[in-house]
Amino acid sequence: MTDLSQFIAGLPKAELHLHIEGSLEPELMFELAQRNNVAIPYASVEEVRAAYDFSNLQDFLDIYYAGADVLRTRADFHDLAMAYFARAAADGVVHAEIMFDPQTHTDRGIPFAEVIEGLLSAMAAAEAEYGLTSQLILSFLRHLSEEAAFATLAMAEPWLDRITAVGLDSSEVGHPPAKFARVFAAAREKGLKITAHAGEEGPPAYVHEALDLLGVDRIDHGNRALEDEALVSRLAAEEMTLTVCPLSNLKLCVVNDLADHPLDRMLARGLKATVNSDDPAYFGGYVADNYRAVAQARGLSRADLVTLARNSFTGSFLPAEAVARHVERLEAYAAG
Numbered sequence: 373m374t375d376l377s378q379f380i381a382g383l384p385k386a387e388l389h390l391h392i393e394g395s396l397e398p399e400l401m402f403e404l405a406q407r408n409n410v411a412i413p414y415a416s417v418e419e420v421r422a423a424y425d426f427s428n429l430q431d432f433l434d435i436y437y438a439g440a441d442v443l444r445t446r447a448d449f450h451d452l453a454m455a456y457f458a459r460a461a462a463d464g465v466v467h468a469e470i471m472f473d474p475q476t477h478t479d480r481g482i483p484f485a486e487v488i489e490g491l492l493s494a495m496a497a498a499e500a501e502y503g504l505t506s507q508l509i510l511s512f513l514r515h516l517s518e519e520a521a522f523a524t525l526a527m528a529e530p531w532l533d534r535i536t537a538v539g540l541d542s543s544e545v546g547h548p549p550a551k552f553a554r555v556f557a558a559a560r561e562k563g564l565k566i567t568a569h570a571g572e573e574g575p576p577a578y579v580h581e582a583l584d585l586l587g588v589d590r591i592d593h594g595n596r597a598l599e600d601e602a603l604v605s606r607l608a609a610e611e612m613t614l615t616v617c618p619l620s621n622l623k624l625c626v627v628n629d630l631a632d633h634p635l636d637r638m639l640a641r642g643l644k645a646t647v648n649s650d651d652p653a654y655f656g657g658y659v660a661d662n663y664r665a666v667a668q669a670r671g672l673s674r675a676d677l678v679t680l681a682r683n684s685f686t687g688s689f690l691p692a693e694a695v696a697r698h699v700e701r702l703e704a705y706a707a708g
């Protein structure tokens with residue numbers, strides 16, 4: 373490992389944008405297919421990996437939802453999340469805020485309880501085993517109706533004390549934040565934090581809507597905000613955290629080349645950017661790989677990397693004392 377690579381692996385960091393279903397590695401997909409007697413349209417792990425060649429978000433989503441079909445029981449969700457936590461811990465992640473898509477499972481007849489109980493048991497095990505804390509973000513699928521999102525929120529009611537936030541993901545263009553204004557207001561009323569994917573493929577107007585109509589605490593991605601100067605100034609002034617995902621942006625053709633990735637321009641313009649893996653099993657790397665790839669492509673300094681890691685803590689949903697503790701540990705690491 374190079375010095376920089378080692379520095380990145382040891383850098384204490386939070387991961388704020390991770391879809392747990394997107395951490396399903398082909399090996400585990402095969403294992404679960406066998407365990408649950410589910411047919412999958414691939415003959416080998418190599419064939420699965422070869423299928424991960426996407427030209428846009430929808431291309432990926434079609435394969436991602438199909439892959440999730442092997443997840444059936446609470447043990448499957450537990451194993452899925454434990455595999456992620458092991459990888460994250462090895463990457464220096466000390467806190468993770470993980471998204472899950474209940475509708476991907478409840479619409480296949482999997483009870484909400486199986487999904488969330490499997491995830492919660494893995495979260496407890498990861499804290500015991502790795503000292504890695506985590507929180508849950510329930511994400512609504514935006515290609516479905518607001519009514520369906522309300523039904524999902526109702527299903528989550530018995531677990532609301534164990535859910536930190538709600539999010540909005542899936543096919544962005546044609547499904548603006550405005551479509552979900554009421555359900556996000558209801559979630560906020562229940563004390564949940566708010567995040568939403570905006571400006572990944574959708575226009576800057578969707579980022580404005582996420583701010584004005586959903587009242588987001590964070591923006592997931594936000595790349596296309598850079599097309600709107602006034603929006604950039606507003607995001608900077610509000611210290612709005614952006615959960616940026618470099619390898620995802622490359623694989624989904626949000627950028628054509630990592631050499632063109634806007635991460636350092638975001639920082640230079642005062643935006644509070646963070647680095648995250650999004651769907652690491654599909655996009656070719658976990659969070660440290662994302663730091664490494666973008667650091668190399670854009671020539672980031674150690675100071676930039678420390679800023680990104682600091683933003684991951686200050687942009688998290690942790691209480692202020694925990695944020696302060698993590699930042700202190702980070703500063704000690706940075707000081708060598």
Ligand code: HPA
Pocket residue numbers: 391394429541542543544569572620650651
């Ligand atoms: N964008 C939108 N929806 C998603 C993503 C993403 O990057 N990953 C999983 N669901």
Ligand code: ZN
Pocket residue numbers: 389391541569592650
């Ligand atoms: Zn995402």
